[in-house]
Amino acid sequence: MLGGYAGKMLFVNLSTGELRDEALTDELAEKFIGGYGIGAKVLYDMMPAGADPLGPDSVIGFVTGPSNGTNTFFGGRYSVVHKSPISGGWNDSNSGGYFGPELKKAGYDAIFVTGISDKPVYLWINDGKAELKDATHLWGRDTKQIWEDVKEETGKPKLRILAIGRSGENASLISCAINDGHRAPGRGGSGAVMGSKRLKAIAVFGTGKIPVADPDRIKEINKRVGATLKGSPIGKAFGAMGTGSTTPASALSGDSPVKNWGGVGVLDFGVENVHKVGSAEMDKYKTRKYACSRCPMGCGAEYEVKDGKYPIGKTDRPEYETSAAFGSTLLNHDTASILKCNEMCNQYGLDTISAGMTIAWAMECYNEGILSKEELDGIDLQWGDGDAIVAILQKMCDGEGCGAILANGSAYAAKKWGKGEEFLQTACGIELPMHDPRFAPGLARTYQYDPSPGRHVKGGLGSLQMSGAEPKDKYDYSGTGEIDLQLTTHQEVLNTMGICMFGEFVSPEGVHREYIEALTGLKFTDEEKYVTGFRILTMRHAFNVREGIKPSDTYISPRAVGKPALQAGPLAGVTIDTDQLARNFFEAAKWDMETGKPSKDILKELGNLDNVIEDLYGVAE
Amino acid sequence: MKVIYRYFGVPVPVLTDEKKEIEIGIGSTIDELMNVLCADMEEASSEMLQKATFLVNNIGAKRETVLNDNDEIIILNPIGGG
Numbered sequence: 237m238l239g240g241y242a243g244k245m246l247f248v249n250l251s252t253g254e255l256r257d258e259a260l261t262d263e264l265a266e267k268f269i270g271g272y273g274i275g276a277k278v279l280y281d282m283m284p285a286g287a288d289p290l291g292p293d294s295v296i297g298f299v300t301g302p303s304n305g306t307n308t309f310f311g312g313r314y315s316v317v318h319k320s321p322i323s324g325g326w327n328d329s330n331s332g333g334y335f336g337p338e339l340k341k342a343g344y345d346a347i348f349v350t351g352i353s354d355k356p357v358y359l360w361i362n363d364g365k366a367e368l369k370d371a372t373h374l375w376g377r378d379t380k381q382i383w384e385d386v387k388e389e390t391g392k393p394k395l396r397i398l399a400i401g402r403s404g405e406n407a408s409l410i411s412c413a414i415n416d417g418h419r420a421p422g423r424g425g426s427g428a429v430m431g432s433k434r435l436k437a438i439a440v441f442g443t444g445k446i447p448v449a450d451p452d453r454i455k456e457i458n459k460r461v462g463a464t465l466k467g468s469p470i471g472k473a474f475g476a477m478g479t480g481s482t483t484p485a486s487a488l489s490g491d492s493p494v495k496n497w498g499g500v501g502v503l504d505f506g507v508e509n510v511h512k513v514g515s516a517e518m519d520k521y522k523t524r525k526y527a528c529s530r531c532p533m534g535c536g537a538e539y540e541v542k543d544g545k546y547p548i549g550k551t552d553r554p555e556y557e558t559s560a561a562f563g564s565t566l567l568n569h570d571t572a573s574i575l576k577c578n579e580m581c582n583q584y585g586l587d588t589i590s591a592g593m594t595i596a597w598a599m600e601c602y603n604e605g606i607l608s609k610e611e612l613d614g615i616d617l618q619w620g621d622g623d624a625i626v627a628i629l630q631k632m633c634d635g636e637g638c639g640a641i642l643a644n645g646s647a648y649a650a651k652k653w654g655k656g657e658e659f660l661q662t663a664c665g666i667e668l669p670m671h672d673p674r675f676a677p678g679l680a681r682t683y684q685y686d687p688s689p690g691r692h693v694k695g696g697l698g699s700l701q702m703s704g705a706e707p708k709d710k711y712d713y714s715g716t717g718e719i720d721l722q723l724t725t726h727q728e729v730l731n732t733m734g735i736c737m738f739g740e741f742v743s744p745e746g747v748h749r750e751y752i753e754a755l756t757g758l759k760f761t762d763e764e765k766y767v768t769g770f771r772i773l774t775m776r777h778a779f780n781v782r783e784g785i786k787p788s789d790t791y792i793s794p795r796a797v798g799k800p801a802l803q804a805g806p807l808a809g810v811t812i813d814t815d816q817l818a819r820n821f822f823e824a825a826k827w828d829m830e831t832g833k834p835s836k837d838i839l840k841e842l843g844n845l846d847n848v849i850e851d852l853y854g855v856a857e
Numbered sequence: 858m859k860v861i862y863r864y865f866g867v868p869v870p871v872l873t874d875e876k877k878e879i880e881i882g883i884g885s886t887i888d889e890l891m892n893v894l895c896a897d898m899e900e901a902s903s904e905m906l907q908k909a910t911f912l913v914n915n916i917g918a919k920r921e922t923v924l925n926d927n928d929e930i931i932i933l934n935p936i937g938g939g
């Protein structure tokens with residue numbers, strides 16, 4: 237087996253109770269790296285086209301990368317893959333913490349689960365031994381409590397757990413799994429898929445060592461990363477104050493959406509209010525800093541809120557995405573309510589982005605007279621009212637009254653109520669994340685056309701523009717295809733090897749290619765990196781093409797791309813030519829803009845995609 | 858002439874979100890203001906500020922924008938991606 241891998245995958249059928257080990261082949265590891273790369277290949281092969289994401293044929297995968305469980309800096313992230321019950325297409329999301337590395341140490345690179353159990357169960361992997369255990373008595377527990385309960389019943393206080401809360405049990409479409417009590421593979425409905433299978437949790441404990449090809453080289457690369465980190469202002473900011481260190485700047489620059497994407501930070505939210513949604517203000521509750529596995533920066537922090545209107549006790553610092561989703565998007569600068577919403581989402585297992593954005597949709601509908609107070613169960617959902625936000629979120633968490641509708645996301649709610657579609661801010665049904673394409677226009681292509689729609693962690697041209705690093709005018713849409721594709725394939729490699737994207741902000745260029753070489757022992761040139769990233773992207777995309785999803789079936793809400801353009805503020809007058817950006821990208825990738833099909837030539841060139849050629853073109857030569 | 862500036866973004870020495878006044882030459886641009894503000898900064902910080910965006914009196918502005926007496930400049934340096 238190549239270095240960097242445990243060498244084994246676990247396949248679980250919850251309908252029959254069968255657990256089966258399968259060797260991870262060198263070929264699969266080399267060609268698809270790990271995370272959602274291996275995930276896409278396995279799901280494509282295992283899951284029939286057209287399967288109901290919440291039905292017995294659906295497969296959900298939990299897949300580590302080669303950096304997980306090794307000494308590699310920033311190597312703590314794993315992926316969750318499944319078909320999204322919201323978009324009806326491919327879905328991957330990733331999460332940090334310690335779950336991924338622990339799973340590797342427990343002996344597995346990946347777990348794939350299919351079927352539906354007839355009673356609640358959890359999967360327990362104890363140093364290479366996997367078993368399904370009854371979870372009837374744990375059904376209803378929150379994601380923090382269950383961790384304590386399972387530690388006690390297994391007698392393993394150091395185990396790690398990934399669990400759903402009550403939102404996942406209710407199969408709320410915007411629910412997610414939570415690991416380590418606060419880290420979330422948040423987007424696209426992983427909680428609903430687990431809940432529909434009655435899979436309450438996966439608990440792992442392991443003492444194994446992951447062999448790597450060249451441990452000394454990893455140490456040497458770590459040293460260089462450490463040196464760059466030391467001199468980096470971003471490293472200092474994130475290390476001290478986390479991703480919330482620049483939330484105020486994002487709210488003012490136009491990077492964060494404001495007032496359900498219809499407002500302007502400086503005018504509607506106010507320069508004097510922005511600091512209340514950032515870490516500089518919130519860190520008065522900080523009790524300690526923490527980090528994911530092998531992270532030398534540590535952007536996380538534990539808080540303790542002892543008093544005030546929401547005395548939630550021990551909690552976690554909200555990430556930027558959460559602070560913006562429950563902050564500027566709702567014109568809410570009531571810090572206590574943001575902390576409370578963050579804790580509720582973590583405990584019940586709700587995606588903070590989709591939850592905040594769904595409330596933003598309901599808030600605009602209410603303020604425009606489209607939804608009545610009665611329809612919102614008597615809640616006066618005014619812009620910026622932190623208490624009303626907490627009240628409606630509680631309804632969503634409990635799945636009660638209007639909350640039973642809103643817990644399925646804004647697109648579902650607009651359809652169910654038959655109104656308010658004009659105020660949706662989604663890509664293919666998934667609520668948009670907290671970086672505005674009008675500020676970084678490349679995001680428009682990524683949000684609409686990435687196989688996992690509505691993601692801010694997929695690289696591409698938008699990632700360059702977000703950090704202000706694009707050399708040419710960002711609103712010039714000519715010739716963007718090659719660079720957009722290059723940057724997307726680069727991120728595919730980073731994500732699938734299990735590296736945190738913040739690590740890249742503070743690392744010397746090119747180190748991740750070197751890490752792969754040191755981990756696996758394979759030569760991994762820039763060209764190989766590009767082809768591998770491109771292959772993974774194409775595999776994910778092919779999943780959607782096989783589902784019958786054409787580019788014309790995808791969409792992004794018009795307001796987010798400046799249709800109509802804002803009248804004031806730093807982004808006044810900006811309208812994005814998303815079609816042009818997409819045409820450029822599809823042309824560079826040799827994907828057909830009409831059918832979505834990757835050309836036969838590119839599929840052959842990328843290699844290891846024979847089954848895709850067969851499915852899309854009939855014969856694999 | 859006198860302009861007012863404040864800063865939001867990745868923390869760097871000297872710049873904060875408090876309003877500060879500074880005297881600069883008539884007809885100065887944002888770029889010239891930034892050169893003054895970054896003069897004594899360590900290289901990594903001033904390099905990072907090359908990527909900053911600006912508002913002048915709440916309207917988006919560029920480095921070459923010419924400033925007027927009493928203008929209020931907001932210097933923004935968010936980190937995208939989080």
Ligand code: SF4
Nearest residue numbers: 527528531534535736
């Ligand atoms: S930077 Fe933050 S999210 Fe990334 S690995 Fe470190 S602690 Fe985890």
